[in-house]
Amino acid sequence: MPPQGGRAFASSANCEGRRLSEIAYLVIREGSKWTDVFRLVPGQVITIGRAPTNQIIIKDDRCSRSHAELFLSEGRWVIRDLESRNGTVVGTQLIKQDWPLESGDVIRIGRSQLVFVRNLSDAFPEGGTVPGREAIDLPPAVSDAPSESDVDVLGGYEPTTITHRRNRAALLEAGEGCEPSPAEAGQAAARLCRLAFEMGKAPDAPTIAGLALDVLFEVTRADGGGVLLRPRGSAQISGGSDLKLVASKTGSQWAYHRVSNFLAATVLREGEAVLARNVLDDSAIGSRDSKGEIHAASVICAPIRRGAETLGLIHLYTTDAAAAFTPENLEFTLAVAETAAVALNNLHRQEELAENLTQARTENVQLRERLGVQSELVGRSPAIRAISEEIARAAATRATVLIRGESGVGKELVARAVHYSSPRKAGPFVCINCAALSEELLASELFGHEKGSFTGAFERKIGKFELAHQGTLMLDEIGEMNPGIQAKFLRVLEGYPFERLGGSKPIQVDVRVIAATNRDLEKEVIQGRFRRDLFFRLRVLEIVVPPLRKRLEDVPELAYYFLNKFREETGRKIKGFTPAAMDRLTAYRWPGNVRELKNVIERAVVLCRGNLIDADDLLLSNLATTGDTADAALQERGYRPCSLADMERAHILATLRHTGWNKSRAAYILGIERSTLDRKIRRYALEPEARSAAAAQEPAAQPPRPN
Structure with a gap:
């Protein structure tokens, strides 16, 4: 014989099991959509009618004030018609006496249908329809004809209602659903406007989720809540098993408890927000704590949707039965969920754009690595090979580079090759011509300026140094830089911070500087027009680009390179050059270097009348090169x-x-x-x-x- 304590425990467990097995639900349907679920608890008599004193209120003129009642009798739920005017129908039978209910029975009162089920999961099958949808032939006494006094079914709700559902937020849809008072609507709209503004600035999903919970805790009387999101790219048919908690909040002594799997799967599948009340000890809707107890008295679960895609859900609950959630709380929660959906969708798009940009930059770098420096520097002469070797050596360091050469030899091209062959290739390459700007404008371009720092400074401007952060800044025509700016420029080269014009905040940047000039800087230093210390600071590494007249063997390859370029741009069907044209190109001294060759080929492509460029199509200058001019002067006047x-x-x-x-x-x-x-x-x-x-x-x- 088992001990007395064991019998008491077994008896208590049997009673608890029997009580749970006697719990049932009424699924209330309006038209083709189910609207509410009412939990039938043993020991309660549930009345149905039009009067506000009923537990289930049906606002229908075909429903009597006290129409019917449900109660538990000998372990079975029974429905009794309270001598209603139009009667109560179960299945296809108009009942005249107490009627025991079976799971799946459809109760018809006026134009409303109530489905009796033992298990809540039976009420929401995967297809999304309610059981018992078969056609019902009603007697004339309960005709389904419309009436002028029709109002929304179940417009009023009592504290014992389990679930209220909405698929859209009336606060965000003009003319939809029940309208709150102007004052309440104004407060809700103001909160939503502020929330949307703050969410628009949020840098990530946890911040958006935290903002949503903060405003919901202000408006509702929630004790706990969480935002659960699906990972990007997850299947929409996962049923909620992949939901990840990104933010949670609690205002009670209990830690946050995750939404039940059944409720999460139902909300994600149906795509509608749910308000459940009177859910103490209901494991289908409530969540158990570490002791196996369910403390939630009412629950709100709203999907975060953007179009047909469900991104996640918002879960709120309260443990105080006297502070149960209201339909207005559900309405506001759904509006917050839709606002969060917009912010999350925008955040996802920004992340995708950033990922695409990073991928494009990576592919660009990879393509440049595959093509190599030679793809930019056209030619195979020993001079070009030597330049390529110098570029490779300079690219491997962080040292400042000074590029020297005549105008038009391609100094900027060499600077780009150094940058895109260096570890900074993923960073920006910024170029500025020092000769094209006055002292004031050059200072503004290099270091930036604050709004109102000088006449015409209508807004703040970021300087080239800041734009080139973690990249390379090229200063072309560095010999033309005004001595007043050279001192400030030297300090930045030495690693000191700088301030924008009109500003006081020090700015530190990580920039590699490449300078280029066609002037004799040593002479400029001697004559006092260029700072000696700046000259030595720039000339850590030096690359001298030879003029085109010293590598005439590259002219044919360059000529065909530019021919292909302009042929594609203009659509001309030019095949190449005549021997006479090529002889003239290779015999010319090219005082304007590669830039002049490019312009000559462009003009020839435009004006050529045949499919080959002839010598007559080439317009060459009579201007002698620098060396030729000096030779001619010496021959005429002798040396002086x-x-x-x-x-x-x-x-x-x-x-x-x-x-x-x-x-x-x-x-x-x-x-x-x-x-x-x-x-x-x-x-x-x-x-x-x-x-x-x-x-x-x-x-x-x-x-x-x-x-």
Whole structure:
């Protein structure tokens, strides 16, 4: 015989098991959609009717004020008609006496259907339909004809209602559902507006989820809540098994308890928000703690949807039966879920764009590595091979590089090759021409400026140094940099922080500097126009790009390279060059170097009348190269000792006189920019002669006519 304590325990367990087996549910359906679930608890008499005193309220003029009641009798649930005017139908039978219910029975009261089930899982099969949907032939007393006094079925809810469902938030849909008071609607709209603004700035999904829980805890009386999301790319048919908790919050003594698998799967499958009340000890809707106890008194579970895709769900619960959630709480939760869905969708799109950009950059780098430096530097001469070796050595270091060479030889191309062959190839490559800007504009371009720092500074501007962070900054025509900026530029090269113009915040950057010039910097240092310390700081590594006249063997390959380029751009069917044209190209001295060759080929492609470029299609300049000009001068006048500055001044002056002081034409002949020519005129004090020439060109004043 078992001990007395064992019999008591077994008896208690049997009673508990019998009580749980007697629990049933009424699934209330309106039209083709189920709207509510009511839990039938032993010991309660559940009344159904139109009066607000009933546990289940049906607002239908065909439903009597006290229409029917359900109760447990001898282990079976029974429905009794309370002498209603239109009667109660179970299945196809109009009942006249107490009627025992079987799982799956359909109860018809007016235009509403209530399905009796033993297990809640039977109420929501995978197909999403409610059992017992067979056609029912009703007697005339319960005709289904419409009425002018029709109102929404189950418009009122009592605290014992288990579930209320919505598939859209009325707060976000004009004219949908029950409308709250103007004051409540205004408060809810203000909260949602602030929430959307904050979510739009959120950097990740946990932050968005935390913002959603914060506003929900302010509005509802929730004791616990969590946001669970599906991993990106997961299958929509997983049933919620892949949900990951990204944020949780609790306001009670209990830790947060995850939503039940059944409720999560139902909400994800149906795509509708659920409000469940009176769920103490209901394992299908509530969640058990570590002791196996269910403390939730009411639960809200809302899907986070974007279109047809369900991203996750929001789960809220309260442990206080007196503070049960209301349909208004469900409405607001669904609105928050839809707002979070928009923010999460935007975040996913930003992440996809960032991933695509990273992938594109990686592919770009890989392609450049496959093509190699030679794809940018066209030619196979020993000079080009030597340049490629110097680029490879310079790219492996972080040292500053000084690139020297005549105008048009491709100094920027060499700088790009150094950058894209270096460990900084994934970073930005930023280029700026120091000769094209005044001192003030160059300082603004390099270091940036704050709003209002000078006239015309209408907004803050990020400088080139900041834009080139973790990358490479190329300064072309570094010899033209004003001495006033050279000092500040040198400090940045030494690793010191800098401030934007008009700012006070120090900015530290990680930038590799590559400088390029066609000037004799040693001479500029001697004459005091370029800082000596800056010269040595720039000249850590030096790459000298030879002019095209010193590698004429590369001209044919370059010519065909540019021919293919412009042939694709223009659509011309030009096959190549005649032997006479190629002979002329290789015999020319190319004072404008590769840039001039490019322009000559572009013009020839446009003007060529046949399928081959002939010698007559090539427009070559009569301007001699720098070396040829010097040789001609020596042959004519013999050698006369003079400085390079004196020679340059004399040559510029002779060119200006030759063009009648037409600066644009003189700059073209000299192969420099018009702005560079203006600076040289000021440097060599040629303005007085320029004014004299301008005055000489003015027409003489006409004498006044005699009266």
